[in-house]
Amino acid sequence: GENVEQHPSTLSVQEGDSAVIKCTYSDSASNYFPWYKQELGKRPQLIIDIRSNVGEKKDQRIAVTLNKTAKHFSLHITETQPEDSAVYFCAASAPRGNEKLTFGTGTRLTIIP
């Protein structure tokens, strides 16, 4: 089955700087890669996703890049703000009917004011 590895497990950045979180996946058939953000005490929420037919997607300060050849994808947050502090999870799924997500182990991002 699919295996998703996520790095780093913790990340601290100065407010205003950029943050990058990286994930690798094992199943070359995977074609959908979402990122979820979980603030302290709250439920995970989708913040951005990308499908395998594009290499990059951007939504304001967040962007995701995908390298299908290398089987890795990354989340980029620019101009970080205190409200970006949260745990971020990457995930991958393959189109094999009733697709299920395989999640990474999470990255705790702390923005230092």
Next chain:
Amino acid sequence: DVKVTQSSRYLVKRTGEKVFLECVQDMDHENMFWYRQDPGLGLRLIYFSYDVKMKEKGDIPEGYSVSREKKERFSLILESASTNQTSMYLCASRREGKETQYFGPGTRLLVL
């Protein structure tokens, strides 16, 4: 707006007890999921259901069972709770054919 609710935010049970965790969604979603979340392990899929009375094992089904008698409700059952089942349990739902999963607030279960 999608709403996924879980019956309890916090639950304390004793070893050997039968435990029911309930999840309800109000958006007529066909697919529902149960995950457990542990530090350093991320979200791991326990069971999922793609329709009423349908269920499929996820990655860590041992020690758990599920029930989906109605479309809006998906129950996770711990037949005989053990201390290694102490965890945060998250339910999610998704419309058939769509990829976005919507999560409930989670149930933090402590088994003593």
